[in-house]
Amino acid sequence: MKYVLSCTLVFALVACDSKSDKPNVELIQNMMESPAIKAQDYDPSKKDYQAMRMPPEGTVAQGKAPYMYKAQPEKAGKELVNPFSGNEQVLEKGKLLYDTYCMVCHGPKGLGNGTVADKMLxxxxxxxxxxxxxxxxxxxxxxxxxxQGLMGSYASQISKEDRWKIVNYVRQLQKETKQ
Ligand code: HEC
Structure with a gap:
């Protein structure tokens, strides 16, 4: 009887104090200490023992739509449309990007005389x-x-928009160095 009474008292104290600003005492702790598995941990309950799961097939990360013209230069050339006109702002950004990513090989004016060009086969x-x-x-x-050939893709370094800005700047260089 004593035991029942004291139990009742404990429940009354811990469960019903709605005015307290302290969290209640949790008597059954299962929910508090869930067996969460950390990324890259070993998970014995999975077939492959990996805690991290592969994304479902066909999943595309936000902003990472696949390029539809892989190895199809002619089709890309016909169908892709430049969203920018070569206005001053676009050309300014295009130059900055070209000087960062392309100049080292293709040269400051696109004449193929970048600093590493000498050493390239x-x-x-x-x-x-x-x-x-x-x-x-x-x-x-x-x-x-x-x-293209020995030149690698810059898709992972340069955003789509920025790639188009570079194209605009290449057009500008072509005008400046017209043969
Ligand atoms: C590491 C040196 C290097 C860098 C950096 C580089 N390229 Fe190239 N690029 C090359 C080489 C080499 C080729 C020729 C590849 C081939 O056809 O085998 C080439 C080919 C090209 C072509 C085709 C030209 C033709 O006559 O076929 C274009 C256009 C071009 N690059 C633009 C760019 C732009 C724009 C950038 C910057 C985003 C850039 N490249 C960065 C080395 C580079």
């Missing part, structure tokens, strides 16, 4: 060749996005 092509001048904006964008 395949020389970086010029931007003012008949070939590149005749290309559409989308075709140049494709090289930056998908790479």
């Amino acid at each position: 395949v020389k970086p092509p010029v931007m003012n060749s008949e070939k590149v001048v005749s290309w559409s904006d989308g075709r140049i964008y494709h090289v930056i996005t998908d790479g």
Whole structure:
């Protein structure tokens, strides 16, 4: 009897004090101490023992839509449309990006004479060749996005918008260095 009474008293004290600003005492702790598994931990309940799960097939990270023209330069050249006109702001940003990412190989004016060009077996092509001048904006964008031969893709370093700004600046360089 004594036991029942004291139990009742304990419950009354811990469970019903709505005025207290302290958290209640939790008598059954299962919910407080859930067996959460940390990322990269070992999880014996999974078939592959990995705590981290693979995203479902076909999942795309936000802002990372796949490039639809992989290894399809001609199609990219026909279908991709430059969203920018080469206004001053776009060209200014385009120059900054070109000088950061492209100049080291293609040279400050796109003449293929960047600082590392000397040491390269395949020389970086010029931007003012008949070939590149005749290309559409989308075709140049494709090289930056998908790479070409020895030149790697810059898709992971440069956002889509910024790639188009570079294309605008390449157009500007072509005008400046017209043959
Ligand atoms: C590490 C040196 C290097 C960097 C950096 C580089 N490129 Fe290239 N680029 C090359 C080489 C080499 C080629 C020729 C590849 C091939 O066709 O095998 C090339 C090819 C190109 C072509 C095709 C030209 C043609 O005549 O076929 C374009 C356009 C181009 N690059 C633009 C750019 C732009 C824009 C950037 C900056 C985002 C850039 N490249 C960064 C080395 C580089």
